[in-house]
Amino acid sequence: MNSRALRRTAILTVAVSTSAIVLAGCASGSGSSSESDGPVTLTVATFNDFGYSDALLKEYESEHPNVKIVHNKAATSNDARANYFQKLGKKGLADIEAIEVDWLPEVMKYSDLLAPVPDDLKSRWLDWKTEAATDPDGNLIGYGTDIGPEAICYRSDLFEAAGLPTDPTDVANLIDGDWAKYFEVGAQYASATGKAFFDSAGGTYQGMINQVEAAYEDPESGDIIATKNPEVKDIYDQVTAASATQSAHLGQWSDDWFAGLSNGAFATMLCPGWMLGVISGNAQDVTTWNVANVFPNGGGNWGGSYLTVPANGAHVKEAQALADWLTSPETQVKAFENAGTFPSQVKALESDTLLSSTNEFFNNAPVGQIFTDRANAVTVAPFKGQYYFQINDAMQKALTRVETGEQDAKTSWDQWVSEVDAIK
Amino acid sequence: MTSTLTPPAATENPDAPTRRTRRIGFGHRLSHWDLKFSPYLYISPFFLLFVIVGLFPIAYTAVISFMDWDLVRNSGTFIGFDQYTWVLSNPKFWIALRNTFSIFLLSSIPQLAAAIFIAAMLDQNIRAKTFWRMGVLIPYVMAPVAVALIFSAMFGDKYGLVNTALQNIGLPAIPWHSNAFASHIAIATMVNFRWTGYNTLILLAAMQAIPRDYYEAATVDGAGKARQFFSITVPSLRPTLIFVIITSTIGGLQIFDEPRMYDQYGTGGPNSQWLTITLWLYNIGWGEWNFGRAAALAWILFLIILVIGIVNLFVTRRLVRDEGSRNPLSRRERRAAERSARDRVAAQSRAAVAASTTDKEEAR
Numbered sequence: 192m193n194s195r196a197l198r199r200t201a202i203l204t205v206a207v208s209t210s211a212i213v214l215a216g217c218a219s220g221s222g223s224s225s226e227s228d229g230p231v232t233l234t235v236a237t238f239n240d241f242g243y244s245d246a247l248l249k250e251y252e253s254e255h256p257n258v259k260i261v262h263n264k265a266a267t268s269n270d271a272r273a274n275y276f277q278k279l280g281k282k283g284l285a286d287i288e289a290i291e292v293d294w295l296p297e298v299m300k301y302s303d304l305l306a307p308v309p310d311d312l313k314s315r316w317l318d319w320k321t322e323a324a325t326d327p328d329g330n331l332i333g334y335g336t337d338i339g340p341e342a343i344c345y346r347s348d349l350f351e352a353a354g355l356p357t358d359p360t361d362v363a364n365l366i367d368g369d370w371a372k373y374f375e376v377g378a379q380y381a382s383a384t385g386k387a388f389f390d391s392a393g394g395t396y397q398g399m400i401n402q403v404e405a406a407y408e409d410p411e412s413g414d415i416i417a418t419k420n421p422e423v424k425d426i427y428d429q430v431t432a433a434s435a436t437q438s439a440h441l442g443q444w445s446d447d448w449f450a451g452l453s454n455g456a457f458a459t460m461l462c463p464g465w466m467l468g469v470i471s472g473n474a475q476d477v478t479t480w481n482v483a484n485v486f487p488n489g490g491g492n493w494g495g496s497y498l499t500v501p502a503n504g505a506h507v508k509e510a511q512a513l514a515d516w517l518t519s520p521e522t523q524v525k526a527f528e529n530a531g532t533f534p535s536q537v538k539a540l541e542s543d544t545l546l547s548s549t550n551e552f553f554n555n556a557p558v559g560q561i562f563t564d565r566a567n568a569v570t571v572a573p574f575k576g577q578y579y580f581q582i583n584d585a586m587q588k589a590l591t592r593v594e595t596g597e598q599d600a601k602t603s604w605d606q607w608v609s610e611v612d613a614i615k
Numbered sequence: 616m617t618s619t620l621t622p623p624a625a626t627e628n629p630d631a632p633t634r635r636t637r638r639i640g641f642g643h644r645l646s647h648w649d650l651k652f653s654p655y656l657y658i659s660p661f662f663l664l665f666v667i668v669g670l671f672p673i674a675y676t677a678v679i680s681f682m683d684w685d686l687v688r689n690s691g692t693f694i695g696f697d698q699y700t701w702v703l704s705n706p707k708f709w710i711a712l713r714n715t716f717s718i719f720l721l722s723s724i725p726q727l728a729a730a731i732f733i734a735a736m737l738d739q740n741i742r743a744k745t746f747w748r749m750g751v752l753i754p755y756v757m758a759p760v761a762v763a764l765i766f767s768a769m770f771g772d773k774y775g776l777v778n779t780a781l782q783n784i785g786l787p788a789i790p791w792h793s794n795a796f797a798s799h800i801a802i803a804t805m806v807n808f809r810w811t812g813y814n815t816l817i818l819l820a821a822m823q824a825i826p827r828d829y830y831e832a833a834t835v836d837g838a839g840k841a842r843q844f845f846s847i848t849v850p851s852l853r854p855t856l857i858f859v860i861i862t863s864t865i866g867g868l869q870i871f872d873e874p875r876m877y878d879q880y881g882t883g884g885p886n887s888q889w890l891t892i893t894l895w896l897y898n899i900g901w902g903e904w905n906f907g908r909a910a911a912l913a914w915i916l917f918l919i920i921l922v923i924g925i926v927n928l929f930v931t932r933r934l935v936r937d938e939g940s941r942n943p944l945s946r947r948e949r950r951a952a953e954r955s956a957r958d959r960v961a962a963q964s965r966a967a968v969a970a971s972t973t974d975k976e977e978a979r
Binding site: 273276277279280281297300301304441442443444445446447448450451454456580581584587588589591592595597598606613 | 705790
């Protein structure tokens with residue numbers, strides 16, 4: 192066998208097939224890059240439902256005849272997250288990419304790869320919304336879309352059975368105060384009925400920790416302070432003590448938890464605006480869910496999103512203009528009407544459409560007014576550093592271990608401390 | 616090939632009568648090449664594809680496993696074996712290893728036992744054969760994620776179907792999501808549901824290849840169904856069993872979908888009760904974006920599977936008796952016969968050597 196000929200054939204075959212693959216790869220990449228004089232195609236990537244309907248995007252296209260918008264929706268935010276970090280800093284991201292507040296700490300590490308929001312727009316949003324997306328150099332990297340101001344959802348029939356007031360205003364007055372007050376009402380409810388007051392220690396803890404300015408990491412040095420922070424320990428102790436008698440021990444988003452929404456396993460729940468849809472969708476036969484305009488310790492925010500513009504995109508200028516328009520107060524109110532995404536713009540919160548909106552499922556509660564009040568009550572933008580997610584995830588697991596009775600509060604805390612110590 | 620093309624040296628001599636060199640036609644040469652190279656060309660697409668999508672990622676993973684890798688900036692610093700040390704010294708690794716093996720054993724063993732039994736049943740002369748045979752494959756057609764979703768709803772701690780049923784007949788509810796062993800059983804159930812039918816069909820195909828004469832002869836000899844199953848069917852399945860066991864080992868050690876879909880977070884439970892190696896690998900890579908560690912873990916998993924696969928092969932070879940055992944002698948008798956044959960040959964050669972030396976001596 193002539194091995195040189197074989198080798199040559201092999202090399203040739205490899206070369207041909209490789210170049211074919213490379214060419215195929217290039218073909219799809221080069222198609223979209225056109226000069227900015229001509230018509231421009233802008234891609235917008237979102238997930239779940241941002242309320243950016245086709246009609247809404249058409250509106251922008253008719254105002255800007257040279258712009259064509261392609262809207263890609265990922266099914267879940269997890270899909271979008273994986274895609275975002277795989278392509279960030281390389282090619283392939285959309286001109287405008289939506290991000291969720293949960294991954295903001297990771298995005299902030301790469302803030303230099305994103306085009307900053309122009310200074311004149313910064314006053315558009317609530318302070319704490321911009322603060323969370325501003326990097327140490329003072330660049331705001333995300334156009335705020337929606338927020339998740341929290342209120343308290345409750346079931347009036349269960350409150351009635353426990354001899355508690357049922358009218359939303361009375362309930363708000365009853366709970367008004369700090370977390371101790373909330374748990375006090377919970378103890379009252381639990382002793383009257385022998386049933387659970389709230390859904391899970393994890394969900395309640397999340398509401399509490401979101402009111403702490405710097406819970407896990409030092410904003411200055413980036414050091415992990417979680418295990419030594421007395422505030423964290425205090426919240427942990429409060430929640431685990433209360434959950435022993437007041438929690439339904441149903442982990443949020445578990446199958447049991449969804450069942451609990453409709454079968455009265457718990458009487459109250461911390462309720463960001465978007466949670467209303469989750470409750471109404473999973474407890475369709477229940478008519479007694481209501482929402483009270485109150486939140487322990489004032490205001491709290493859970494969730495929300497931003498739009499970002501990758502700095503290496505083909506049409507950064509045009510993308511910025513579109514992101515500006517999409518997050519303007521007027522457009523956000525329309526998005527709210529489309530999908531219930533609660534706006535984060537100061538002006539939008541004054542809009543009549545928003546303030547007058549009610550929710551039929553929640554006994555026509557004036558949800559627009561309630562959540563505007565709750566949003567205005569938020570004062571703290573919690574600092575979330577690059578290890579926030581890992582530490583918080585370990586904490587949620589620690590709380591679950593206590594809830595299932597697998598470990599006592601002390602053992603579980605100690606295990607959490609050792610897990611946090613193992614991070615980097 | 617080249618030698619036939621060079622003209623013979625004789626033509627250099629001008630006096631010699633010019634002889635026309637035999638020209639080889641292009642067609643001939645082409646068919647010659649065809650014979651030599653086309654087989655390689657035909658099998659090359661797979662190997663090229665394997666090099667690009669298989670071998671390269673594997674090698675690249677090895678490189679990254681020695682680095683502190685930043686996926687977004689696509690850069691890293693070389694840190695030697697630090698990632699491997701981190702993985703091996705993390706208690707979670709050993710918990711994940713325990714869980715992986717526990718789930719693997721809880722799924723593979725009952726699954727193969729059931730598969731052999733069902734296949735033997737399907738191999739009988741039953742009505743509507745095709746219907747039953749296709750029936751066992753239906754669970755396999757279902758998407759694993761769909762299976763996991765349905766089963767995790769069934770295994771709910773408070774309002775799940777299984778616990779409700781247990782409580783209705785007066786038994787205590789099982790903490791499916793906090794007891795490690797219970798969670799392994801629940802996950803193994805999902806795996807078994809999906810894969811038993813698949814293995815059944817493979818084993819059934821192998822069973823059909825066993826000559827019916829054996830069974831007829833056995834029946835004539837008065838062997839019962841059970842005896843026929845253990846003495847004819849199982850030994851004849853040896854090569855297929857090895858294949859099935861090895862594939863289910865690889866699959867079992869890489870188990871991911873079911874534990875990931877088992878609860879709402881997909882991170883293996885509050886106390887890592889059902890954290891498997893691949894699940895942890897995913898969480899490190901796509902949850903914490905630490906690709907150096909994930910790559911190191913991937914290589915450790917690769918080595919584990921390799922070792923288990925080899926051990927598996929030897930154990931299976933030992934356990935399952937020789938194909939068909941058509942030799943009436945038992946293994947011990949066979950060995951004894953071999954030994955005596957060897958001895959006989961040795962004795963003969965000794966005798967021959969002795970004879971030749973005596974010849975030489977006599978000649979002297």
